[in-house]
Amino acid sequence: MRKPRDFDAELKALNDKARQLRERKVHQLGELVIATGADELSIEQLTGLLLAGKESKDPGAKESWRKRGAAFFQRGTDDNAGSHRSDQSSTAQSDGGAQSSAGQSRQN
Numbered sequence: 811m812r813k814p815r816d817f818d819a820e821l822k823a824l825n826d827k828a829r830q831l832r833e834r835k836v837h838q839l840g841e842l843v844i845a846t847g848a849d850e851l852s853i854e855q856l857t858g859l860l861l862a863g864k865e866s867k868d869p870g871a872k873e874s875w876r877k878r879g880a881a882f883f884q885r886g887t888d889d890n891a892g893s894h895r896s897d898q899s900s901t902a903q904s905d906g907g908a909q910s911s912a913g914q915s916r917q918n
Contacts, residue, residue: 846882 843849848856866872 843856848859851859863872863875
């Protein structure tokens, strides 16, 4: 005879795993904000920037943001994060600011 499954224990384990994944996601998003230098923005500015990026309908802009984000992670953020911040701000001024910065705040 088969042993009956303990559905309550399995459900609890799944809920615990989901909670851990949510906590890890929040932690990683916080690290991303700091790594990009976006922690220097006010919470209202950062929120507006993220909302503008999310609501954007321009696929060209989104692809540009994706490429800048990928380049950011390929360069690394440990030793020369300060130079990335100055590169980003000078590029943001020439690209129109919100568009070029919003992609840096978004990670897949």
